[in-house]
Amino acid sequence: MIVAEQKPFEDIYSYAKRHRRVLLLGCGTCVTVCMAGGEKEVGILASLVRLAARERNDDITVDEHTITRQCDAEFFDETTARKAADAEAVISMGCGVGVQFCAQRFPDKIVYPALNTKFYGATIEQGVWAERCAGCGECVLADFGGICPVARCSKSLLNGPCGGSQDGRCEVDPERVECAWQLIYERMEAMGRLEELEKIQPFKDWSQHRDGGPRTITREEVRL
């Protein structure tokens, strides 16, 4: 899923304060799962904006609404359109994709982001999420025992650990980040595949990553 976290409240409030009526629009997919921008978070943020507006004597009306997915046109229904029309601006609690989709759907509204979109990740445990994929466009997981060095090594090293690996942790953030290469080594060792790691991995083709420019996929067989 795409993992995001809420922006500092002051940032969001500074957006809301520019208008008399805003729509807080939640997204029911990834950001609901990572507890950043679903219906529940919309409710909390709406309450906070209202409380702050009352404390600071600002005139802001906050509407709340959450749709199934902000990155899919079909979920922007009439109710959503009406609520957006009623508001001066939309504060999207979707990921960066959702914010842009909102901006496209509501061309005459200013759309603000309420979240900082962080990474493609997994729920490690309730309340803990971690990056697992960098979207490099050309998956290398087959060679590394199912552990991605591109996303999980701080330097995206393809040929083994740098000197900053100690006790299984990455020196960049020892408390939170495991050394991907320690994990790769252990897994390949357990599978009796260590000799595969002695192969020199050639340059990666970063043109498949975002370095090649924004990516699109078109599949004629499923187009309507």
Add this chain to the structure above:
Amino acid sequence: MSTETIAMPAETAETDALRIIAFCCHYCAFTAADLAGTMRRQYPPNIRIVRFPCTGRLETNTILQAFLDGADGVLVAGCEPGGCHFLKGNLRAAKRVEHCRRLLEQAGVSPERLEMRHIAASQGPLFAETARQFTEKIRMIKEQARRGTAPSDECLGDEP
């Protein structure tokens, strides 16, 4: 639950009538409040008790809603650590309340207006005492806020 408004005690003739919501766990603090009554322990009438099956059921937004609906203070009263009927609901509530205090601060609301307490079912007198203390604290906070916003004579004196 989250968007329901919580009925407040009608404002009395006193202008400083405090509105305090106590979210109480059915298994402990609510029973303690009942016991306080049975034992004829007095506690301030400003407190409106809302019974929960467990403080762990209490959502962040329910607390925020209470403030939005006019509460001056919110007391969350759950079981003692280790005594939760659902094992850890009270501990989760404590974490949530701590988080909620930070949110209130961001919104410019004094985090002191929200508090979590642990009160066992048998502690009727403790409930009454807690209610008294919390009410007194909220009264002082409200008083301070009133004084803080109203310019004092000295302040006016500084202006040309």
Add this chain to the structure above:
Amino acid sequence: MNTTMLKAGSRLERILRSGRPVVTAELGPPKSADTDLIRRKAGYLRGVVDAANITDNQTAIVRMSSIGAALIAMQEGLEPVIQITCRDRNRLAVQSDVLGAYALGIRNVLCLTGDHQKFGNHPAAKNVFDMDSIQLVAMLRAMRDEKVFACGDEIRNSKKAPVVEPRMFIGAAANPFGDPFPFRVARLAKKVNAGADFIQTQCIYDMKRFRQWMQQVCDRGLHERVYILAGITPLKSLRMAEHMRDNVAGLTVPEEIIERLRGAENAAEEGERIAVEQIQELLQIPGVHGVHIMAIESEHIVPDLLKKAGLLPRPVVADPLHDAVTSGPEMLRDSVSGVAENRNRAAQPVG
């Protein structure tokens, strides 16, 4: 010595070939455009070391470029080893820099992954890591031996123009102390297979672990395929030793050394004594071809240290850079007009 067999022809390569123990040292460029500092540091090392590593924004702190500082060091009679990290440059930038460095007469390069920018003074910078150090070694080897760029194109300006490839003596680093330990020697083997000619190690304090690692190196026969220079960083104080032990990943400082420094009247002198002992011990280990002194911001102690270690005077070799410099472009010849004198001075047998 058969010069036709030389890969790059640098002094470093020639002395390593000769079988004599080699001494290299680190020269950190200034955090400014101050040329005097480089000349001063070069003065300490001239005639004392066989080549000097010019670091590349080490610990991710912005410093004068290694090529710029290397040129000044050359003017002062030092042979430079330019360090190149993968943190700041992609394959275009590195190849372009190596062409430039070679054109300026630089013949040695050390390929590094690079410290993460988090540890430096621009932690908000975007890193590159287009490639890793092993791919970097392979790229420079292909440029030299196959005379092609990373894309496969020949290194020539046009179809009619001559092929002029950068012939670098290629180094890489090794950390015998990082984790996972069993993979460390495999990683060295990858560097050797990629084309590394010499290796400079992380600074060594834990002699036991280093010996273990060297044993593995010899078991694989790697010591016969690559020159290994053992890293030495003299400890200046107890605090420095404790900092190294506690805060530098992939580095262990044995309690015995800490104790010696703690008990010493003059910790700096004791640190130097320890370094001298380490140098002498390291040079006895099979497969170790020399030492690499990383005296961080204290290059001035290197001459005394090497004298005490019995490594002075340094051998004199035929001037490897002479041709490159005198056949260089007009401007360069002007800018290094003082080089010949300096170099002559450096070439005097010491002692």
